[in-house]
Amino acid sequence: MLVIAALRWVDPRPGVDPLTGAVHTDPKASGPSAADECALAHALRIAGPGRCVAVTAGPPAAEGLLRDALAAGATDALRIDDAGANTAVALTAGIRTLGPPDVIVCGDHSLDHGTGATPALLAHAFGAAQALGLVELSMDGELTGLRRLDGGRRERLAIPLPAVCSVEPTGLRPPRASLPAVLAAQAAAIPVVTVDSGPSMVQAGEQKPYRPRPTHLGAPAGDAHHRVLALTGALTERTPPRVVRPASAAEAADELLDFLRKHGFLEP
Amino acid sequence: MTEFDVVVVGAGPAGSAAALEVARAGLSVALVERGPFPGAKNVFGGVVYGRVLDELIPRWWERMPVQRWVTRRSTMVLTPTQALTVDLRAQDWGQAPYNGATAHRSELDSWLAEQAVAAGATLITSTVVTGRSATGVRTDRPDGDIAAKVVIACDGVNSFLAKEAGLFKAREHNTLGVKETLALPRAVIDERFGLTGDEGADFEIIGCTGDIPGGGFLYTNKESVGIGVVLELDGLTAAKVRPEELIAELKAHPAIAPLVRGGELVEYSAHLIPEGGYRTMPELVTDGMLIAGDAAAMCLAAGIWLEGVNFALGAGMYAGRAAAAAIAKGDTSKAGLAAYRTMLENSFVLGDHRRLRDMPGLVLSERVQRRYPGLVCDLAQGMFEVDNAQPKPGLRKLLREARRTHGVRVRDLLRDGITAMRSLS
Numbered sequence: 001m002l003v004i005a006a007l008r009w010v011d012p013r014p015g016v017d018p019l020t021g022a023v024h025t026d027p028k029a030s031g032p033s034a035a036d037e038c039a040l041a042h043a044l045r046i047a048g049p050g051r052c053v054a055v056t057a058g059p060p061a062a063e064g065l066l067r068d069a070l071a072a073g074a075t076d077a078l079r080i081d082d083a084g085a086n087t088a089v090a091l092t093a094g095i096r097t098l099g100p101p102d103v104i105v106c107g108d109h110s111l112d113h114g115t116g117a118t119p120a121l122l123a124h125a126f127g128a129a130q131a132l133g134l135v136e137l138s139m140d141g142e143l144t145g146l147r148r149l150d151g152g153r154r155e156r157l158a159i160p161l162p163a164v165c166s167v168e169p170t171g172l173r174p175p176r177a178s179l180p181a182v183l184a185a186q187a188a189a190i191p192v193v194t195v196d197s198g199p200s201m202v203q204a205g206e207q208k209p210y211r212p213r214p215t216h217l218g219a220p221a222g223d224a225h226h227r228v229l230a231l232t233g234a235l236t237e238r239t240p241p242r243v244v245r246p247a248s249a250a251e252a253a254d255e256l257l258d259f260l261r262k263h264g265f266l267e268p
Numbered sequence: 269m270t271e272f273d274v275v276v277v278g279a280g281p282a283g284s285a286a287a288l289e290v291a292r293a294g295l296s297v298a299l300v301e302r303g304p305f306p307g308a309k310n311v312f313g314g315v316v317y318g319r320v321l322d323e324l325i326p327r328w329w330e331r332m333p334v335q336r337w338v339t340r341r342s343t344m345v346l347t348p349t350q351a352l353t354v355d356l357r358a359q360d361w362g363q364a365p366y367n368g369a370t371a372h373r374s375e376l377d378s379w380l381a382e383q384a385v386a387a388g389a390t391l392i393t394s395t396v397v398t399g400r401s402a403t404g405v406r407t408d409r410p411d412g413d414i415a416a417k418v419v420i421a422c423d424g425v426n427s428f429l430a431k432e433a434g435l436f437k438a439r440e441h442n443t444l445g446v447k448e449t450l451a452l453p454r455a456v457i458d459e460r461f462g463l464t465g466d467e468g469a470d471f472e473i474i475g476c477t478g479d480i481p482g483g484g485f486l487y488t489n490k491e492s493v494g495i496g497v498v499l500e501l502d503g504l505t506a507a508k509v510r511p512e513e514l515i516a517e518l519k520a521h522p523a524i525a526p527l528v529r530g531g532e533l534v535e536y537s538a539h540l541i542p543e544g545g546y547r548t549m550p551e552l553v554t555d556g557m558l559i560a561g562d563a564a565a566m567c568l569a570a571g572i573w574l575e576g577v578n579f580a581l582g583a584g585m586y587a588g589r590a591a592a593a594a595i596a597k598g599d600t601s602k603a604g605l606a607a608y609r610t611m612l613e614n615s616f617v618l619g620d621h622r623r624l625r626d627m628p629g630l631v632l633s634e635r636v637q638r639r640y641p642g643l644v645c646d647l648a649q650g651m652f653e654v655d656n657a658q659p660k661p662g663l664r665k666l667l668r669e670a671r672r673t674h675g676v677r678v679r680d681l682l683r684d685g686i687t688a689m690r691s692l693s
Contacts, residue, residue: 028305028374178410179270182392 001050001102005043005069006091006122007036008110009062021207027061034169035107041172042165043105044073046139051075053098057082057090063190071177071185079190084197088121093195101126103143104164108133119166128162135170272298272390274591275405275416277397277429279306281316281577282561282584283422284380285324289588290420291387295595298414299381299389300407302396307377311447311539314487314494315470316376317368317578320616324585325383329366333375335489336468337361338368340461344523346475346484350645351523362467370468370487370494376577397423399432400557417600418591419557422584425540427563435550435559443482443569444504446511446538447496448519450531454491460527461488472574474631475641476518480507481632484518485574486527495519495528498541498569500632511538541576543569543632546625552612553605558587568620569628579617586611624691630684639674646670 010033011025032040043052054069056062057080066077078098082090095101104126109116116132123130135154136146143159148168159165177185220230229235246252260266274290276283279301290297303309315338321328339362345352361367385391396408404416421429430436461469473484480503487494497514504511519528542548542565549565552558560566560583567576590608594600612618630636650666671678 028308028378031304176408176410179392179395179407179412179414182395182409183270183390186390 001047002099003043003047003050003052004095004098004101004104005040005052005054005074006095006104006106006118007032007040007054007056007065007069008087008107008114008118009056009058009065010111012111027059030061032065033107033111035109035167037174038169038172039105039107039167040069040072040074041174042134042137042167043103044174046103046105046137046143047075048139053078055080055091055094055098057087057094066190067185067188068177069174070188071181072174073177073181077188077190079192081192081194082197084195085200086197088118088125089197090195091118091122092125093197094193095122095126097193100162101128102161102163103139104128104162105137106164106166108166108168116166119164123164126162126164128164129160130164130166131157131159132166134165134167137165137167269403269413269415270298270411271415272296272404273416273595274298274418274420274588275300275414276389276420276422276588277405278302278422278424278561278563279381279384279391279393280310280377280422280424280561280580281380282563282566282580282587283420284377284384285581285584286420286422286558286560286588286591287384287389288324288380288387289585290592291384291389293588293592293596295592297384297389298416299384299391300395300397300405300414301381301391301393304394305374305378306381306391306393307372307374310373310377311445311537312373312576313445313447313485313496313498313574314370314489315368315574316371317575319365319367320578320582320585322365324581327364329364331379332369333371333379334466335370335372336463337366337466338370338470339467340463340469341368342469342471344471344473344475345641345644346473346521346523347642347645349522350642350649351521352645352648353523362465368470370470370489372489380581397429400429405429417556417595418605420584420587420591421557421559421563422561422580422587423563425542425562425565427559429557430550430559430563433554433557435554437548437550443498443500443541443543444511444538445496445498445541446515447485447494447536448512448515448533449489449492449494449535449537450528451492451534452528452531456530457488457491457493463488473518473524474637475645476521477514477637478507478509478517479638480504480509480514481634481637483574483631486524492534493528493531495524498543501540512536541569542567543628545569545628546618546621547628549621553602553608555602556600556605558591558605558608560584560587566617566621568624569631573620573624579621582615582617583612586615586617626687627691630687630691633684635676635680635684639676643670643674643676646673 011030015024052074053076054066054074055078070077080090080094104122106119131145133147134145135148138144145157145159147155149155220227244255246255261268273295274297276287276299279299287297287299340357342353342355381391397405398408399406401413404414406413421427423429468488471486476484477497481500482498484497542562544565552564561580566579566583587608590605594604647666647670
């Protein structure tokens with residue numbers, strides 16, 4: 001059985017330029033999200049003695065995440081060097097080089113404004129069943145998952161293979177790696193697959209700051225005193241405020257409707 | 269069991285320098301760091317003096333991750349309403365081989381560790397050394413024992429290894445350093461501090477911590493400033509004041525407020541500092557183990573000198589050399605490693621600490637902390653105050669009045685002056 005842990009390498013606290021909106025990430029602070037750590041732990045557990053491959057799409061700095069996965073028990077690792085912007089396409093291309101997967105486990109969504117679409121796109125690409133929002137995943141002859149529903153309810157799912165499962169961050173974490181495993185993982189060669197997933201399928205328009213068009217307002221006539229009065233609206237006739245205290249919600253609604261009719265916002 | 273010739277505990281400046289020297293000697297060395305990467309949890313004021321790196325990394329200034337090169341060094345004496353500043357600007361410090369630099373520890377420590385790894389050291393992160401074993405050290409990982417002929421403890425101010433070995437003295441003058449990093453646009457920093465390009469400023473401040481012995485600092489980074497206070501622990505406990513309140517007071521001081529106004533708080537950090545100096549250093553060598561850096565109290569807080577990273581680098585370098593030499597001789601006992609102490613004594617590391625051994629006590633004394641700032645500020649104010657109805661008062665009269673106002677006796681003034689002159693001469 002081939003189990004893939006598809007992990008997202010992400011900076012949990014990226015800097016965002018308040019003026020331009022540009023996002024700056026720090027490779028040192030980057031790593032897996034809690035959901036991805038949970039996904040790796042689930043993948044290691046359901047793979048048992050079988051093959052569990054940790055896969056991520058990212059720059060060479062992302063190999064630290066894969067070495068941690070190897071130290072924790074993954075049998076192999078694969079880094080996908082993607083020149084494009086479609087994570088799911090890149091992951092699909094990379095995973096295909098490993099053979100047909102039985103189970104792909106992901107975090108439910110990444111921390112960098114992830115939409116949670118990657119698991120669905122992977123399921124579509126591999127023709128696999130998709131189970132999302134899982135808090136438990138187990139392989140006991142068949143793959144079963146526990147899905148969290150609203151109101152504290154749970155739904156137990158029998159998941160056919162092949163499957164793409166996305167898990168929520170729970171308390172489950174990969175086992176603490178032994179020192180020999182850490183050293184072996186440091187020395188391991190990480191295979192790299194280079195793909196180009198193409199430009200992002202989601203095209204956003206150019207972002208510009210709000211700049212309302214200037215409107216010409218003629219200067220009021222008269223001497224300085226009258227101009228100031230005109231500009232401040234001191235002499236403008238206005239409807240004085242009226243305090244109403246309706247006795248019930250129905251009377252309050254009637255009051256509001258009357259006001260809107262009186263000022264032409266509703267038909268009389 | 270995992271085996272190395274040397275295991276270095278702590279990938280700070282001392283640890284990385286030690287690992288670099290051991291690796292260059294052709295020995296296997298493990299550099300064990302408890303953070304996820306070197307520098308992940310480290311804190312310092314913000315200035316590193318890098319000339320000691322001349323021996324370790326040729327033309328280090330071309331590669332070291334630096335924020336700014338310090339070309340302006342100011343010593344400020346504050347009272348709540350006064351400030352007296354000695355302001356030195358040296359343009360020579362803005363060119364190779366430079367003098368001091370502001371830097372971020374996460375970048376500096378990672379870079380130093382990279383040099384060690386490039387030389388052949390094995391960096392093991394996210395791993396806590398929990399103590400010594402018969403053959404090396406134990407870690408918190410499964411199968412985590414590491415066998416090594418020599419252990420170099422660079423595990424910081426609260427060194428567990430030095431404590432376990434019984435080398436740790438009860439430390440006087442342990443201080444707490446707290447720092448705020450305030451983001452400001454680069455152009456604003458340049459304008460406020462009178463800097464251009466990569467020039468940086470370093471302000472050391474005394475008289476800004478109220479009744480608590482300590483001091484303050486203000487450093488410029490590229491697009492932020494680091495401002496903070498260093499507080500003697502016993503005084504802080506007795507005063508029942510929170511450190512951030514003292515930083516807030518410092519930021520509101522009329523001499524400091526215009527420099528930091530509008531800064532956005534992006535980081536708050538705190539760390540213990542072993543400011544006791546030479547008199548509080550533990551034994552540096554024991555059978556199979558050397559101690560370096562903050563673990564050995566190698567932090568110089570001597571009034572106008574506030575240094576630590578350079579001593580850590582120097583001590584780590586000599587520890588690495590001593591360990592390699594001892595292993596080559598086949599004697600890693602206390603006697604076999606004794607060359608470490610000799611190297612330190614023949615260098616600036618213990619030379620400076622020994623010469624300035626009385627300064628930490630003087631700097632943190634009640635008179636220097638609470639009486640002298642007011643005395644010198646009043647003296648300077650009196651000299652420059654023009655009251656033309658009266659003739660200018662003589663310096664002797666001003667000094668007498670300032671002494672009386674602040675309760676400073678002549679013999680105390682003379683005694684402190686002699687102590688300072690002896691240390692500085």
